[in-house]
Amino acid sequence: MRSIEVWGIGTPRCMRVHWMLEEFNLAFKIHPIRSRTGEANTEEYRQLNPREKIPTLVHGSFVLTESAAIVTYIGDSFSVPDTFFIPKTAEEIAIVAEWNYMIMTELDATSLYIIRRHESLKHLYCPAPEAVESAKEYFSKQIDAMTSRVNIKGPYLCGDRCSSADIMMVTTLDWALKCGIGLAAQWESYMERITSRSAYKKAFDINYPDGMKV
Ligand SMILES: N[C@@H](CCC(=O)N[C@@H](CS)C(=O)NCC(=O)O)C(=O)O
Structure with missing residues (x-):
């Protein structure tokens, strides 16, 4: 092996x-x-x-x-x-990809990484308080827009089983919370549920x- x-x-x-x-x-x-x-x-x-x-x-x-x-x-x-849920059909694969691309591009790279580079790593990347504020606002706008899609298909983003989209989302929301970004109650209850998984804790x-x- x-x-x-x-x-x-x-x-x-x-x-x-x-x-x-x-x-x-x-x-x-x-x-x-x-x-x-x-x-x-x-x-x-x-x-x-x-x-x-x-x-x-x-x-x-x-x-x-x-x-x-x-x-x-x-x-x-x-x-x-x-x-665990692994998508099989073209539509299932596309929905997981939709979440994961959104998380990687809109939430991670465009928002949280900007905050990190220009806040805690500002000595390396230069201070930019306006960019940090704007990235926080952008994050909130993006995640708030998706609130209507959480807790809808089931306890997980793609239904009744955990998928890569949940792993990507929860790790990103953990990071956002550490940056002081608040989340809607629906996302908070989602986080509470998913972070109780033993694999997450390990x-x-x-x-x-x-x-x-x-
Ligand atoms: N898009 C990459 C980002 C990887 C990344 O930037 N990792 C950071 C730590 S979270 C790092 O290694 N930074 C060191 C550096 O940029 O020099 C991924 O999701 O794996």
Whole structure:
């Protein structure tokens, strides 16, 4: 059997990978490197991820970066537990993709990463308080617009089973809450429900051994 290794802990993007592997009850080796510590800037790590970012998944000789791609790959590569939903039809695949692209582009890259770069990492990327405020507003507008679609199809975004969309969404909302962004009650009850999953809790302890920080 091909070994599974995960490089990276301590960030919401890494949490996605640990959580998905826990959902699938897979054994994996963890390389607990963290961002901005120099641990991702070694020649050994650059061979895996030339952009020197975490997380990276190594499955046998196959190397994959980008948290959303990794979560999807795990779902498509291993035996699926009864409690998990992997889309099969074109429409199911498209709906999960719709959530995941929205989360990665509108919520993660366009909003939360702007806040991170220009708030806690402003010494590296320059202070930009107006951009930070505007990114917070943008996040709220995007997530509020989707409130009518939560708790509708079932307890999870895509129905009665957890999917990669829930892993992507909850890790992103955890991050938003840490940034001081408030959520509608519907999202709060959704979060409470999904974060009670044992795989989430196991992954949280692995990924955030000293608690979550942003
Ligand atoms: N889009 C990537 C983002 C990866 C990323 O930016 N990781 C951060 C930590 S969450 C990192 O490694 N930052 C270090 C750097 O940018 O130098 C993903 O979702 O995996």
